[in-house]
Amino acid sequence: MPNSLAFLMITSWPLVTLIMYLRMPPRTAVIWSILAGYLLLPAGMVLDLPGLPGLSKHSIPALFGYLYVTLLLGRRVRIMPESKAGRILVVMLLLSPFLTVLTNGDPIFINSSKVLPGLRPYDGASMLVGQVGFLLIWALGREFLRDGAAVRQLISALVIAWLWYSLPMLYEVRMSPQLHIMIYGFFQHDFAQMMRQGGFRPIVFLEHGLWIAMLTSMSALLCVVLGREAGPGLSRRYYMAAAYLVVVLVLCKSVAALLYVLLLMPAMIFLSGRRLGQIAMFMGVLILSYPIVRTLDIVPTEALIEMAGRVSEERAQSLKFRFDNEDALLAHAMERPLAGWGGWERSSIHDVTTGETVSTTDGLWVIAMGYSGFIGFIAQFGLLCLPIFLLSGAYRTAGREISVLMGGTAVVLAVNLIDLLPNATISPITWLITGGMLGYLEQLRHGVPEGEGAPQPAPAAPRGPRPYAGLVGQGRIGPRSLL
Template structure:
């Protein structure tokens, strides 16, 4: 049960967000209110207000940040992007919950003792608030973090934030995952799942060890991207940061996150920008087509299980369990393929005798398919992959060659989205990256053909200044750094 500090942190974060919007430059306020909120607030709890859906660490920084951007900064942040297909995805994402409710007005009778209730209008409102929490992050990032300088600042912020986060992570690797229960009074997940390979994997204040592993992997990859685009005076520091983050990633004991880093870091370090972007686009197409490929039984699941068995029999059994559950859940989702089953465990599979849930949902794609159907899946994943698919066209329209920084960011975003197929490791970082990338794409489209974007190469820090000085941005009276 959450203690008073957990409740205090959740209720006070709107005021922390307001202070950031009052004291920091707009870009820094957006980045750090969302980053710090996600990394520090308690996981697995929400504020249940009367007659309103619950507010979690995902929705509080974004909803209040969106409001403060309007009230404090005087900027109206459009929820819908300039792209026509992007507007269609956003409309479907917000209207989909009401269509799900309309197609699920019937109760489901599991047995004589258990009945899953019909969906009501309140359920649609609750679903929309959840969607708005992520959509507001996406819109804020698209509108405010919309050029190369802002994109670089976002990448630097994530790498530096996780360099700091490695301190509590290393503590939990040595002492066991206990910070959340010691500080907030409860453990946010199943403690047994944090035990792996004779030791512990960290979780700190995130939802699961898999979340912290994929974000550490992404940070290591982004450090490589920053090293390639930094001046010689600071490039070595980013390389050291990448090596250190990789060492911590090994201690996270997540094979998938480690494989992503092992495969992508050589590509990010050696390949040209066009090849990096092509790899990201190929991954984006795979993500959007994955439900169709699984429905048609095109994905060679048996071969993947055999390959996993050559590494570890335990991992092969885990992978087989995931695929078996996906097959059963996908067959259940196909009974209402358009808009899904909605909440109240209606998208799960139940034992007719006991009424207990017998399915396990791991991948976000199958969760989205069961919860909101094909339309919900396409709306959510379509918004996330949209900047990856549009980036190359935007560069061609601007008459410029693809650059390393946005291409590398696109590949790291694609890796995060690929991980949503076996896992549900979506986070505010995912939406913030996607929104910032789309803002960058839209800024490219506004440039006259052949004109380069005004983004000077970052200067080396002045003598005596901290290595990360200026990361948060500069106010009129001088530099300000959260570090």
């Protein structure tokens, strides 16, 4: 059960977010309110208030950040993107809950003692509210991270945050995942799943060890991107940071996350921005086509299980368990392929004798398919992949070559999205990167954003006392800046 500190942190974060927006430039406040909230607030805890949607570490920074931007700054944050494809995807995302309700008004009789209720309009509104938090993060990213300097600030913030976050991670590798229990009074997941290869995998304040491994691999790859963009004096530091994070990633004991880094690190070091964009686009095609490929049973699941068995029998059994559950859940989802089954465990598989749920959902794609069908899957994953597919066209319209910064960021985003096939490692950081990239590409179509190239030298600081100094970079007069 959460302790008083957990409740204090959740309830005080709106105030923390307000202070950030009052004391920082807007784009810095957007980045750090969302990033710090996700990394520091308790996981698996939802604050239910009468008449309001459940508030958690995912929704509080976005919801209150949106309110502060609108009410205090008078800034209109648009939900609809500029591209026609983006508008269609947003409309699909907003309408999919109500289409699911319209096609699931019937109750499901599991046995004589268990009946799953039909969906009502209230359920559609509840499903929509659950999507608003991520959509607001995406919209804030589009509005405030619309140039190359802002995108660089975002990925630099993630790298800096992760270098600091690696310290409690290393503590948990040595001492076992105890920080969430010690600080917030409860463990956010199954402790047995944090035990691997005779040791422990860290989790700190995130949902699972897989999440922390995924973000570690993304941060290591982003270090290389920043190293290629930096000058000769700084590039070595970024490469050393990347090597350090790879060592931390090995200690996270996640084969998939480590494999992404080993396969893509050479490309991130040597390939041009255009080639990196092509790799990201290829990965995006794989992501969007995966449900069709799995439905047609084209994926060589047996061969993949055999390859995993060469690493360890435990990995092979885990992968076979995932594929078996995917097959069963996908067959169930295909009974209502257009809009899915909705909530109340309707998308799960139940034992007809006991009425208990016997299926386990790991991949976000199969969760989306069962919950909201092809409409929901295409809306969510299409919106996440949209900047990857718009990257080449936006640069071609501007008459420029794709930069390493944007090509590398697109690959890192694609890596995160690829991992949503076996896992559900989506986070506010995923939506923030997607929104920031999309906003940048929209600006690129209208002209050349400033600050895309190598970092510009900081202006000379004025003489006299400096009441505030940034944690990174030159000190300056004015609001405190983390970057």
